[in-house]
Amino acid sequence: MPRVTVIGIGYLGLTHAVCLADLGHEVLAIDVDEEKIAKAANGEVPFFEPGLEPLLRKNLDSGRLRFTMSFADIGDFGDVHFLCVGTPEGESGRADLGFVYAAADALAPHLASACLIAGKSTVPVGTARQVLNRVRATAPAGQAVDVAWNPEFLREGFAVQDSLSPDRIVLGVTSGRAEALLREVYATPAAAGVPLLVTDLETAELVKVAANAFLATKISFINAMAEICEEAGADVIPLAEALGHDARIGRRFLSPGLGFGGGCLPKDVRAFRATASALGVDSVVSLLTTVDAINQGRRDRVVALARDTAGGTLAGQRVAVLGVAFKPDSDDVRDSASLAVCARLAAEGAIVSVHDPVAMPSAAKKQPGLVYAHSVPAAAEGADLVLHLTEWSDYRAIDPAALARVVARRVIIDARCCLDAALWTDAGWTVHMLGRSRGSRGTKLLEGSGGQEGSRARGHAGRSRPKGMSGGTGPQGVSGG
Ligand code: UDX
Numbered sequence: 001m002p003r004v005t006v007i008g009i010g011y012l013g014l015t016h017a018v019c020l021a022d023l024g025h026e027v028l029a030i031d032v033d034e035e036k037i038a039k040a041a042n043g044e045v046p047f048f049e050p051g052l053e054p055l056l057r058k059n060l061d062s063g064r065l066r067f068t069m070s071f072a073d074i075g076d077f078g079d080v081h082f083l084c085v086g087t088p089e090g091e092s093g094r095a096d097l098g099f100v101y102a103a104a105d106a107l108a109p110h111l112a113s114a115c116l117i118a119g120k121s122t123v124p125v126g127t128a129r130q131v132l133n134r135v136r137a138t139a140p141a142g143q144a145v146d147v148a149w150n151p152e153f154l155r156e157g158f159a160v161q162d163s164l165s166p167d168r169i170v171l172g173v174t175s176g177r178a179e180a181l182l183r184e185v186y187a188t189p190a191a192a193g194v195p196l197l198v199t200d201l202e203t204a205e206l207v208k209v210a211a212n213a214f215l216a217t218k219i220s221f222i223n224a225m226a227e228i229c230e231e232a233g234a235d236v237i238p239l240a241e242a243l244g245h246d247a248r249i250g251r252r253f254l255s256p257g258l259g260f261g262g263g264c265l266p267k268d269v270r271a272f273r274a275t276a277s278a279l280g281v282d283s284v285v286s287l288l289t290t291v292d293a294i295n296q297g298r299r300d301r302v303v304a305l306a307r308d309t310a311g312g313t314l315a316g317q318r319v320a321v322l323g324v325a326f327k328p329d330s331d332d333v334r335d336s337a338s339l340a341v342c343a344r345l346a347a348e349g350a351i352v353s354v355h356d357p358v359a360m361p362s363a364a365k366k367q368p369g370l371v372y373a374h375s376v377p378a379a380a381e382g383a384d385l386v387l388h389l390t391e392w393s394d395y396r397a398i399d400p401a402a403l404a405r406v407v408a409r410r411v412i413i414d415a416r417c418c419l420d421a422a423l424w425t426d427a428g429w430t431v432h433m434l435g436r437s438r439g440s441r442g443t444k445l446l447e448g449s450g451g452q453e454g455s456r457a458r459g460h461a462g463r464s465r466p467k468g469m470s471g472g473t474g475p476q477g478v479s480g481g
Contacts, residue, residue: 001025002181005078007103009040009067011047011159011263012120012152013084018056019163020082021065023188028066028077041067048331048358051160075110080181082150083119083131093270095124100131108135114144116181120152122208122268124275128172128201148178149201151208156262157329168195172204209275212268213288218253219260220294226256226417226435227301236435237417256435257416258341258389259298261326263334266295298434299337302387302415303344305432309385309411315349318408320383322376323390323416325359333362338389341415342370355379357392376403383407391416400427 006017006029017029031037039046043057059065068074074081085103090096100121107117117135119128132147139145149172154162169186173179179198183190190196199207222243226236236256244251260266269288276284310317326336333339336359346352346369353371356363360372373379376395380386380403388395400423404410410429414421421431 002079002184003077004028004185005030005074005081007031007074007081007083007107008085008099008121009036010084010086011049011156012154013082014040014045014056015049015052015154015159015163016082016084016120016152017065018052018059019160020185021059021062022055022164024064025185026064027059028068028074030068030071030074032069034069037067037069048329049159050157050329055160071106072110075107075112079115080185081107081115081117083117083121084152085121087121087123087271089267089270092274093267094274095122095267095271097123097127100127101134104131104135105138108138108145109140111135111139111141111145113141114146114177115141116146116148116178118148118150118178118182120150122151122212122264122271123149123205124271125202125205125209128205132174132201146173146175146178147201148173148182149204150182151204153208153211156332157327165189165192166194168197170204170207171196171198172201173198174201209268209272212265213272213284213291215253216260216265216269216295217287217291219255219265220291222254222256223259223298223435224294229435255417257298257391257418258302258337258434259295261335261337261340262330263326263332266292266335298415299340299344301434302341302389302413303348305413305434306341306345306350306385306387307348309413309430309432310350313349314345317350317384318382319345319350319352320373320380320386320407321345321352321354321370322356322379322386322388322395323359323392324354324356324363325390325392328390328392331358331362333359333366336363336390339363339367341387341389343367346370353379353381353383356390357394359390377406381406384409384411386412388412388414388416388419391418395419400424400429404428 004020004025004027006013006027009017009029009031017027021027036046043060045053045056083100083103085099087095087097087100100123119131128147128149135145136142151170153166169189171179171182186196222240225239229236229239240254240256243249244254269292273285273288307314321342324333324336324338326332326334342352342354353373355373355376364372376398386407396419404427412424412429413432415434417433417435421433424431
């Protein structure tokens, strides 16, 4: 079996290292961040990812997974070096490839014999070939060093599951030797029936950004439909259900609301647009410009709606925000649509009190000016307006009658379109739901249809509803956003 190294132990790299070790490989992982390495070697995962920490500990104990800070160590050790460093957003939306090239440059002098560098990071098309030329120019092994691209599609919150049983494995290669090595690395999932697709380097690089662009387009499409539903007196939720029953369309990634955020989709859409622009491909540029604009428009929409419900100004208004993570089951607030809305409400003079089951520490680092409340009732105490911005399952279990007793005004904006509007109106709330006709009581959601991807797929048996909430009456109304 080839010996494997993993370069960069962020979200992607640590998960990959742990999962490869769990598949039985000998793995040596490296990072330039000493603290990250110390934590990982001690069995600690520095971010919230269900199931990863026990698997890390198990594989540390087995001895199959080890960590180092020395490129000489990994150069000596590995037959296959997986490049898992970050590619953050750089100037004008372009991907910043600084970490990719720095890692390749640090590794190259230690490559004394034939080996393969397999990139997993999301990169602009053409990067793999640049890495290949660069490494061959300086590695002692020269032309015996090969480069492949093997994009990663894992979702936060499902990282282990997505790594161990992905929908597909894409191998962009330039030689039979590279393909053979990667087939060995992925022999177990391949034997379990995971489709393995072999392409050239450029196609593999493009598959990843095209997949993210398609997912983003799906979300912006349903959000555009939400806008027309509001104007036409229709309801986007049954519309999405009806569309989703068409097997050619599918229901997944058709959850309307505040739009997409996170460390991947927004930056990948912008980076892909920059690549398309550099290549002069106007169709892709205009498609992705629209997708991004619709997405940003959702944030504007929620801020405007909040302002309207407050009578035209947010100054001095007490706003309670439920959820700041970019999606449920995550503590990640990178490009969180919710946190962006919070910042804008605060900039307009609102007093913003936030609750999130796990993302408050990361949010507080980015937006220290908000009030962070330890519970939903504490966040909602005296609120003029409640905003539901990240659809944690906890929030669908809130008793609206109990919450009614602590707020100043019973007004809620459900920007994730997944609360039971009838339940809230029956408890005396005015409910504004994005994408629903004004005056509708909303459609009672079918079991399991509330919220997006993760919430729907997994359920949350472990999370209980906030305590001490019951009673209260007085129907009001639900309106489109
Ligand atoms: C995404 C891709 O799904 C994954 O394949 C890739 O490897 C990395 O980027 P992730 O960032 O973990 O994964 O989040 P994802 O579950 O895709 O959600 C992205 C954003 O879209 C979230 O803000 C989510 O709230 C939003 N979303 C998702 C919607 O608004 N509607 C939907 O129907 C689905």
